[in-house]
Amino acid sequence: DAKTTQPNSMESNEEEPVHLPCNHSTISGTDYIHWYRQLPSQGPEYVIHGLTSNVNNRMASLAIAEDRKSSTLILHRATLRDAAVYYCILSGGSNYKLTFGKGTLLTVNP
Amino acid sequence: DGGITQSPKYLFRKEGQNVTLSCEQNLNHDAMYWYRQDPGQGLRLIYYSQIVNDFQKGDIAEGYSVSREKKESFPLTVTSAQKNPTAFYLCASSKAEGVGGSPLHFGNGTRLTVT
Numbered sequence: 001d002a003k004t005t006q007p008n009s010m011e012s013n014e015e016e017p018v019h020l021p022c023n024h025s026t027i028s029g030t031d032y033i034h035w036y037r038q039l040p041s042q043g044p045e046y047v048i049h050g051l052t053s054n055v056n057n058r059m060a061s062l063a064i065a066e067d068r069k070s071s072t073l074i075l076h077r078a079t080l081r082d083a084a085v086y087y088c089i090l091s092g093g094s095n096y097k098l099t100f101g102k103g104t105l106l107t108v109n110p
Numbered sequence: 111d112g113g114i115t116q117s118p119k120y121l122f123r124k125e126g127q128n129v130t131l132s133c134e135q136n137l138n139h140d141a142m143y144w145y146r147q148d149p150g151q152g153l154r155l156i157y158y159s160q161i162v163n164d165f166q167k168g169d170i171a172e173g174y175s176v177s178r179e180k181k182e183s184f185p186l187t188v189t190s191a192q193k194n195p196t197a198f199y200l201c202a203s204s205k206a207e208g209v210g211g212s213p214l215h216f217g218n219g220t221r222l223t224v225t
Binding site (some may be wrong): 034036041042045087 | 160216217
């Protein structure tokens with residue numbers, strides 16, 4: 001299974017943009033890049049996903065490198081409610097076996 | 111609103127007892143999943159099901175069993191053979207078509223403590 005690499009932790013200030021990186025050098029052509037976030041004692045929440053082009057939704061933006069070996073989740077203005085563990089995972093073709101790593105713990109300072 | 115319901119939120123059992131965790135979804139999703147999460151760790155896949163009456167082992171299936179008799183329901187049984195059952199258990203579902211591009215929807219988990 002293709003794996004992803006994320007920093008263990010990142011810190012940001014409230015109302016500033018946050019760029020969360022993810023490396024996936026072994027990504028295959030059919031792998032989608034998904035991002036989820038998890039608050040303590042809750043289930044993960046879907047944030048955004050994409051295949052090749054950059055994507056925007058009401059929560060965040062996803063910037064995908066041209067070679068698709070890395071991607072960046074962008075939170076345009078961090079709030080205290082954005083403090084969570086963020087997971088980057090690959091989901092490909094008919095592969096139902098999705099692997100979550102430890103993710104990035106984002107701390108947002110007031 | 112559609113979603114996934116896991117019950118109970120907290121569950122306590124004595125060692126040696128089997129216990130069944132409930133997961134129900136009303137999203138009309140074909141695929142369902144069970145994950146286990148230990149403190150400070152990521153999620154590990156226990157079992158998944160692509161369609162009714164069919165399921166496959168994930169990475170850590172030993173000591174667990176599942177059934178998928180209805181599309182809406184995917185209960186997980188933690189058996190006495192599971193050596194370290196205390197954990198946070200998460201159920202999820204997704205559409206089956208174009209699965210790579212189908213987001214997972216998670217429940218809010220069941221925290222199982224076995225003493």
